[in-house]
Amino acid sequence: MSNYEFIMKLALERGFYFPSCEIYADAPAGFWEYGPRGVSLKNKFIELWRRELVRRDGMIEIDGSQIMSKSVFVASGHISNFTDPITKCTKCGSTFRADKYINEKVGLNVPERLNDEELDQIIKKNQVKCQNCNGEFGKVNRFNMMFRVGIGPAQEEAYLRPETCQTIFVDFARIFKTMRGRLPMGVAQIGKSFRNEISPRQSLLRLREFYQAEIEVFCNPNKLNNISKFDEVRDVVLNIFNGSAYDQVTATDAIYKGLVPNKLVAYYLSLLMEFYSKTGIDMSRTRFRQLPSEDRAFYASVAFDFEVETSIGWLELVACNYRSNYDLKGHSSTSKQNLEVVDPADLTKILPHIFELSMGIDRSLYAILEHCYFEDFEHENRLVLKLKPYLAPVSVGVLPLVNRDGLSQKADEIYTELKQDFDAFLDVSGSIGRRYRRLEEIGTPFAITVDRTTLENDTVTVRDRDSMEQIRVEISSLHSYLHNAIRLPNNLRS
Amino acid sequence: MSNYEFIMKLALERGFYFPSCEIYADAPAGFWEYGPRGVSLKNKFIELWRRELVRRDGMIEIDGSQIMSKSVFVASGHISNFTDPITKCTKCGSTFRADKYINEKVGLNVPERLNDEELDQIIKKNQVKCQNCNGEFGKVNRFNMMFRVGIGPAQEEAYLRPETCQTIFVDFARIFKTMRGRLPMGVAQIGKSFRNEISPRQSLLRLREFYQAEIEVFCNPNKLNNISKFDEVRDVVLNIFNGSAYDQVTATDAIYKGLVPNKLVAYYLSLLMEFYSKTGIDMSRTRFRQLPSEDRAFYASVAFDFEVETSIGWLELVACNYRSNYDLKGHSSTSKQNLEVVDPADLTKILPHIFELSMGIDRSLYAILEHCYFEDFEHENRLVLKLKPYLAPVSVGVLPLVNRDGLSQKADEIYTELKQDFDAFLDVSGSIGRRYRRLEEIGTPFAITVDRTTLENDTVTVRDRDSMEQIRVEISSLHSYLHNAIRLPNNLRS
Numbered sequence: 002m003s004n005y006e007f008i009m010k011l012a013l014e015r016g017f018y019f020p021s022c023e024i025y026a027d028a029p030a031g032f033w034e035y036g037p038r039g040v041s042l043k044n045k046f047i048e049l050w051r052r053e054l055v056r057r058d059g060m061i062e063i064d065g066s067q068i069m070s071k072s073v074f075v076a077s078g079h080i081s082n083f084t085d086p087i088t089k090c091t092k093c094g095s096t097f098r099a100d101k102y103i104n105e106k107v108g109l110n111v112p113e114r115l116n117d118e119e120l121d122q123i124i125k126k127n128q129v130k131c132q133n134c135n136g137e138f139g140k141v142n143r144f145n146m147m148f149r150v151g152i153g154p155a156q157e158e159a160y161l162r163p164e165t166c167q168t169i170f171v172d173f174a175r176i177f178k179t180m181r182g183r184l185p186m187g188v189a190q191i192g193k194s195f196r197n198e199i200s201p202r203q204s205l206l207r208l209r210e211f212y213q214a215e216i217e218v219f220c221n222p223n224k225l226n227n228i229s230k231f232d233e234v235r236d237v238v239l240n241i242f243n244g245s246a247y248d249q250v251t252a253t254d255a256i257y258k259g260l261v262p263n264k265l266v267a268y269y270l271s272l273l274m275e276f277y278s279k280t281g282i283d284m285s286r287t288r289f290r291q292l293p294s295e296d297r298a299f300y301a302s303v304a305f306d307f308e309v310e311t312s313i314g315w316l317e318l319v320a321c322n323y324r325s326n327y328d329l330k331g332h333s334s335t336s337k338q339n340l341e342v343v344d345p346a347d348l349t350k351i352l353p354h355i356f357e358l359s360m361g362i363d364r365s366l367y368a369i370l371e372h373c374y375f376e377d378f379e380h381e382n383r384l385v386l387k388l389k390p391y392l393a394p395v396s397v398g399v400l401p402l403v404n405r406d407g408l409s410q411k412a413d414e415i416y417t418e419l420k421q422d423f424d425a426f427l428d429v430s431g432s433i434g435r436r437y438r439r440l441e442e443i444g445t446p447f448a449i450t451v452d453r454t455t456l457e458n459d460t461v462t463v464r465d466r467d468s469m470e471q472i473r474v475e476i477s478s479l480h481s482y483l484h485n486a487i488r489l490p491n492n493l494r495s
Numbered sequence: 496m497s498n499y500e501f502i503m504k505l506a507l508e509r510g511f512y513f514p515s516c517e518i519y520a521d522a523p524a525g526f527w528e529y530g531p532r533g534v535s536l537k538n539k540f541i542e543l544w545r546r547e548l549v550r551r552d553g554m555i556e557i558d559g560s561q562i563m564s565k566s567v568f569v570a571s572g573h574i575s576n577f578t579d580p581i582t583k584c585t586k587c588g589s590t591f592r593a594d595k596y597i598n599e600k601v602g603l604n605v606p607e608r609l610n611d612e613e614l615d616q617i618i619k620k621n622q623v624k625c626q627n628c629n630g631e632f633g634k635v636n637r638f639n640m641m642f643r644v645g646i647g648p649a650q651e652e653a654y655l656r657p658e659t660c661q662t663i664f665v666d667f668a669r670i671f672k673t674m675r676g677r678l679p680m681g682v683a684q685i686g687k688s689f690r691n692e693i694s695p696r697q698s699l700l701r702l703r704e705f706y707q708a709e710i711e712v713f714c715n716p717n718k719l720n721n722i723s724k725f726d727e728v729r730d731v732v733l734n735i736f737n738g739s740a741y742d743q744v745t746a747t748d749a750i751y752k753g754l755v756p757n758k759l760v761a762y763y764l765s766l767l768m769e770f771y772s773k774t775g776i777d778m779s780r781t782r783f784r785q786l787p788s789e790d791r792a793f794y795a796s797v798a799f800d801f802e803v804e805t806s807i808g809w810l811e812l813v814a815c816n817y818r819s820n821y822d823l824k825g826h827s828s829t830s831k832q833n834l835e836v837v838d839p840a841d842l843t844k845i846l847p848h849i850f851e852l853s854m855g856i857d858r859s860l861y862a863i864l865e866h867c868y869f870e871d872f873e874h875e876n877r878l879v880l881k882l883k884p885y886l887a888p889v890s891v892g893v894l895p896l897v898n899r900d901g902l903s904q905k906a907d908e909i910y911t912e913l914k915q916d917f918d919a920f921l922d923v924s925g926s927i928g929r930r931y932r933r934l935e936e937i938g939t940p941f942a943i944t945v946d947r948t949t950l951e952n953d954t955v956t957v958r959d960r961d962s963m964e965q966i967r968v969e970i971s972s973l974h975s976y977l978h979n980a981i982r983l984p985n986n987l988r989s
Contacts, residue, residue, distance in 0.1 A: 016673050021560040022567055022665055024830040029646040029653055034559035034666055037674060043558070056914050059921075064537070065528035066515040066704050067561075067687065068642075073516055087648055096648040148562075150642045150655070152523040152703070154581055154590040154693060159523055161644070171516055172528055179510050180531060181924075193561065193687070199648060209646070210560050336518040420550050421985050427553075430675075480985075491915050491974075 004312035008370050009204060011386075015443050017042070017370070017394075018205060031201025031209035033363075038443050041394035041424055042366060043212070046280065047191055049392065049489070050214050050360070053276040058230070060187035060216065061180055065168030067193055068150055071158045073167055076335035077328065083163055084143040085199055086120055092136025098199040099141045103129060112295055117141040146197045161195035166357060168192075169217045170328045173353075174340055177219075184344060184353055185220040185228070185265060191362070205363040206316065212362035218269060219353040221344055222325070225263035234271035241305075242288040260291075262303055266323065269358055273307060273319060279489065280365070281373045281389045286310035289321070298322060309368045318365050324355040373444065380469065381434070386444030387467060390487045395426045397483055398440040402452040404429050412451040415461065415476060423483060441466055447483065498806035502864050503698060505880075509937050511536070511864070511888075512699060525695025525703035527857075532937050535888035535918055536860055537706070540774065541685055543886065543983070544708050544854075547770040552724070554681035554710065555674055559662030561687055562644055565652045567661055570829035571822065577657055578637040579693055580614050586630025592693040593635045597623060606789055611635040640691045655689035660851060662686075663711045664822045667847075668834055671713075678838060678847060679714040679722070679759060685856070699857040700810065706856035712763060713847040715838055716819070719757035728765035735799075736782040754785075756797055760817065763852055767801060767813060773983065774859070775867045775883045780804040783815070792816060803862045812859050818849040867938065874963065875928070880938030881961060884981045889920045891977055892934040896946040898923050906945040909955065909970060917977055935960055941977065 002010070012018045016036030022028035035043055055062050074080045086099040099120045100111045107127045111120070120141045123129070131138065148161040162168065169188045176188060191214050201207050221227075235253045241260050242248075248260055252271045255261040261270065270289060278284050292304040303323035308315045329352050333340040341350045370386065377383045390396065399416040401408035409429055416427040426445070428436045433450065440448050448464040450471070455461050462471040463482065474482050496504070506512045510530030516522035529537055549556055568574045580593040593614045594605045601621045605614070614635045617623070624630065642655040656662065663682045670682060685708050695701050729747045735754050736742075742754055746765045749755040755764065764783060772778050786798040792814070801813035823846050827834040835844045864880065871877045884890065893910040895902035903923055910921040920939070922930045927944065934942050942958040944965070949955050956965040957976065968976050 014673055016555075016670070019666075019669055021662075022564045024665055024668065024826065024832045025564050025566040026830075027564045027566050027651070029562070029564055029651060032560040032562060034557060034662065036557055036666075036670065037555045040556045040558045052915060056918070059914070061510075061531045062534045063528060063530055064534045066526035068523070068526060068689070068704055070516045070519050070521045070523055072519040072521050089648070144648050148644045150644060151691075153691065154583070154638050157521070157523060168515075168528065171518055172513075172530075174518065175513055176510070176530065179508055195562070197645075197647065210562055332518065336520075338518045418985075420553070421546060424550070491912075 004371055004374060005203075008367065008374060011374075011384075011442065012036075012039070012204070012370070017443075029209070031198055031207070033204060033208060038394040039366070042369075042388070042392060043362065045392045045394075046362065046366060046369070047214065049279060050191075050276065052489070053279060054216060054272055054358075055187075055189045058187050058272065060189045061176060061182075062189045062191075063169065063172060063176065064190060064192060065165075065172060067161055067195070068152075068159050069162050069167060069171070071160065072335055073162075073171055073332075074147065074160055076331040077167055077170075078331065079147060079160075079163055080145070083147060084145050086115075086117055086141045087144045087199060088120070088124065088138045088141045090131035090134060090136040091139045093131060093134040095131055095133045096199070099124070101200070103127070106132070114295060117143070144197075144199065148195050148197050163196050164194050164215070164359070165190045165192045165213045166215045166217050166328075166359065169215065170332055170355075173219065173329065174338065177342055182219075182342070184224075184342065184351070185218050187216055187218045189214070189216045203313070205367045206313075208363060214360040214362050216269075216358040216360075218265070218356045218358075220265055220356060221351050222354040223351075224344075225265045228264040228268050231264040231268045234268055234275070237271035237274050239267075239270055239274060240288045242290045242308075244291070244293065247288065262323070266303065266321075266356055269356060270305065270307075270321060273321070273358055277307070277318075279389065281369050281387070281392060282309055283372045286372070288315075290315075290317075309372075311368060311371050316364055316368060318361055318368060320357070320359040322357050322359065324357060326352045326354050328355055329353060381438075383438055383441055385441045385466060388444035388446070390446040391489045393444040393446050394424065395440065395443060395445045396424045396447065396487050397426070398436070398445050398448040399425055399427045400433060400436050400448060400450050401429055402433055402450055406453070407456060408451050408453070411455055412449075415449065415451065415479070419479065419483070422480070423487070437464065447486065449479070498865050498868060499697075502861065502868060505868075505878075505936065506530075506533070506698070506864070511937075523703070525692055525701065527698060527702060532888040533860070536863075536882070536886060537856065539886045539888075540856065540860060540863070541708065543773060544685075544770065546983070547773060548710060548766055548852075549681075549683045552681050552766065554683045555670060555676075556683045556685075557663065557666060557670065558684060558686060559659075559666060561655055561689070562646075562653050563656050563661060563665070565654065566829055567656075567665055567826075568641065568654055570825040571661055571664075572825065573641060573654075573657055574639070577641060578639050580609075580611055580635045581638045581693060582614075582618065582632040582635045584625035584628060584630040585633050587625060587628040589625055589627045590693070593618070595694070597621070600626070608789060611637070638691075638693065642689050642691050657690050658688050658709070658853070659684045659686045659707045660709045660711050660822075660853065663709065664826055664849075667713065667823065668832065671836055676713075676836070678718075678836065678845070679712050681710055681712045683708070683710045697807070699861045700807075702857060708854040708856050710763075710852040710854075712759070712850045712852075714759055714850060715845050716848040717845075719759045722758040722762050725758040725762045728762055728769070731765035731768050733761075733764055733768060734782045736784045736802075738785070738787065741782065756817070760797065760815075760850055763850060764799065764801075764815060767815070767852055771801070771812075773883065775863050775881070775886065776803055777866045780866070782809075784809075784811075803866075805862060805865050810858055810862060812855055812862060814851070814853040816851050816853065818851055820846045820848050822849055823847060875932075877932055877935055879935045879960060882938035882940070884940040885983045887938040887940050888918065889934065889937055889939045890918045890941065890981050891920070892930070892939050892942040893919055893921045894927060894930050894942060894944050895923055896927055896944055900947070901950060902945050902947070905949055906943075909943065909945065909973070913973070913977070916974070917981070931958065941980065943973070 017039040021032035088099040089096045252267040261267045289305040297304045301322035305321040306317045307319035401412040419425040464471045511533040515526035582593040583590045746761040755761045783799040791798045795816035797817035799815040800811045802809045895906040913919040958965045
């Protein structure tokens with residue numbers, strides 16, 4: 002089995018994630034649920050994101066509707082541009098995404114931007130046939146990947162947002178005003194987005210309904226090097242990949258060498274590095290891939306993908322796009338609202354530009370699981386998820402050594418006390434070794450064992466997941482012991 | 496202005512919530528965004544819910560897809576039953592919800608369960624006309640309130656879930672197995688639900704897209720009084736309203752008097768009381784309304800609505816329904832899967848029954864805001880949101896007394912240190928009194944002022960929002976001072 006398959010097995014059997022509506026034959030592909038361990042990991046990941054990006058930078062966080070009006074997507078360009086080329090078999094009706102299908106069958110590396118006629122010609126020239134019935138394909142046409150919904154009895158046209166950032170653009174004017182905004186201003190949002198993928202695949206990696214954590218930094222394009230916060234990150238090392246070669250440089254040198262266009266972009270790429278370095282992802286297997294113009298999204302003038310190496314290849318976790326004023330210009334002209342703001346320093350009016358960090362949460366969680374997955378053959382083939390203690394779904398297991406002599410009652414008391422403030426789990430059934438294994442598999446950093454000594458002197462053993470060492474701790478100091486062992490240290494306090 | 500209007504003004508101007516897509520003329524009604532203060536309040540409310548209900552009871556939490564297959568809603572009954580009667584003007588095409596329209600125009604109290612012919616007769620008999628053009632109405636027919644979406648190029652029929660609980664029912668078998676479940680087992684979920692309301696209204700109170708926090712307790716119908724945890728809540732007072740009279744009774748007496756059918760139901764109603772009593776809602780203005788059979792949802796055999804009194808009447812925050820085995824029976828027969836589980840105590844096979852606590856998050860937040868809203872005319876007409884410290888969107892403001900003499904730099908240092916672990920807000924502009932007012936309006940429990948004494952001896956003043964008293968605290972102990980002042984006390988620790 003590949004590591005991808007190991008993680009999938011673990012996810013399915015231990016409550017991390019599993020397919021949606023799986024008891025039904027008509028369950029559509031590309032929809033997954035988070036089980037209890039996945040929910041907890043996801044919530045803790047989001048809290049870390051809030052701490053290390055939103056609070057650290059003093060960003061504003063909003064949470065908007067997923068259904069948005071048609072005008073939003075006229076302005077954003079999604080109605081006309083957010084399409085995939087599809088081709089349908091004239092014999093059996095099977096439909097495929099044309100460019101991907103050609104790549105797979107002919108082995109051609111078809112660029113993403115070919116038009117429908119060019120694709121038709123390739124299909125014809127290479128005699129590409131339907132894989133199901135060997136039938137001929139009809140003409141390539143366009144499939145819009147947004148989900149349409151009808152509002153009210155009149156079924157007014159609206160859409161599920163294909164990216165959370167549109168909410169931020171549309172809400173910009175009110176947020177800037179009511180929050181007394183000043184440029185640069187970061188606005189963040191966690192939420193679901195929806196894309197009607199033709200071929201969803203690989204569990205959390207290509208979903209039709211997925212979680213994004215997007216950050217849109219509204220900025221003055223004339224002051225992209227006027228970023229005093231840059232000094233905090235000047236020595237952060239960025240690993241920049243231009244498609245053939247790597248440059249490992251500090252944020253300062255990245256600007257100096259022209260690898261990153263300005264301080265604002267370098268600052269946010271550095272924050273992202275610092276954030277991910279706390280997630281348990283092996284940072285030596287990450288890179289910022291600089292996208293050549295033909296691979297960039299239609300609105301992006303500078304683009305880096307933050308990528309992580311996994312068992313199934315390099316995975317894009319964050320798209321970092323300099324979107325210029327594309328978004329506010331579009332919304333301003335479509336809505337007929339003036340979205341300019343005044344720079345208080347020189348009283349000039351500016352339509353802000355935007356730099357974004359568009360993070361895929363589901364993919365990030367997958368990458369964390371894979372990078373934290375270890376098989377320890379020296380110790381009974383134990384399988385250990387070495388999650389950071391502050392990200393582990395269960396922080397502490399409480400185990401009576403045996404299920405008699407009053408040990409269970411004592412364990413229950415300790416569990417009851419701890420569960421108010423910690424994700425605690427009481428496990429009474431099975432051998433103690435088996436119970437340790439179950440906790441290690443889901444990444445639980447600490448296991449408390451209640452033994453006969455506990456009844457004598459009110460101490461328990463606390464076992465460390467990685468070293469498997471045990472120390473005795475007084476019950477009365479368990480709470481503060483765990484609090485200190487699990488929390489993320491404050492970088493700025495001694 | 497009514498309190499509803501005061502809260503609305505505050506929400507719009509101070510970043511709690513505001514209409515979605517508001518820059519566009521085609522913004523559909525019934526969609527709202529949470530601004531930064533609303534997001535923070537909501538997240539803290541959800542954390543309290545997790546602590547006081549999910550963790551306290553040892554429940555399992557999942558997070559599922561919002562788009563679900565058609566079969567799910569065939570099984571649940573929503574395809575056939577989740578409809579509203581509508582009538583359309585034959586002249587101008589205006590469409591109304593028939594029963595509500597009749598109630599409004601004729602003043603009849605039309606029960607929810609009349610069929611279309613009965614509604615037609617009332618319209619005819621009372622000569623009800625269109626309010627827009629005085630035209631005649633066509634025949635009443637049914638409008639399904641689910642939003643339909645089409646999956647993939649073939650546009651396979653699927654729906655946005657109208658209640659989060661369907662995810663829990665459909666996932667039950669896997670959860671029970673992989674999490675080594677035992678009855679009773681509570682499964683919880685926070686997420687969005689969608690209802691295509693004909694007339695959404697009153698901001699957060701009737702939305703087309705809204706947040707639910709649902710808890711589904713799977714139980715053995717033969718053991719509803721076999722609930723050892725009941726002893727924890729036996730003395731919790733429940734205020735039960737039968738439609739005309741109130742009974743204020745302990746959970747124990749509620750069962751004894753037959754007001755609540757069994758210990759399981761009484762236990763969960765009591766947990767709910769204990770949870771809401773920590774939210775800042777005035778519990779003397781709450782009640783459990785027992786629903787008569789004609790007002791219950793189609794699947795409920797016993798039902799209580801947890802209601803809160805507000806300036807616009809009693810508001811339902813939580814529907815507490817004993818759903819019997821309606822849900823699992825429907826999903827079992829439609830999916831052809833056996834969803835029975837074995838009770839390990841007597842090895843009998845059981846199709847679990849379900850008792851649910853279906854909470855509206857948006858409405859709960861509204862009720863909290865209204866109950867915490869105070870005007871203090873004795874002190875410069877100050878407007879104070881007396882939110883519980885652990886729910887306040889901003890926990891602490893940091894204010895230099897004046898913006899010179901190095902006070903701003905010192906305030907900035909303190910802010911930078913605190914913001915890693917607290918929702919802190921730095922405010923340097925305006926008179927100190929005005930800055931206090933701004934913090935009080937959004938419910939900030941503490942304001943730190945940096946003054947000249949700070950530069951001399953490294954102390955600051957900490958001002959309490961409600962008493963307006965100030966004490967001096969050393970900067971080095973600010974972190975632990977705030978931590979203790981803001982956190983919810985652990986009920987079980989001394």
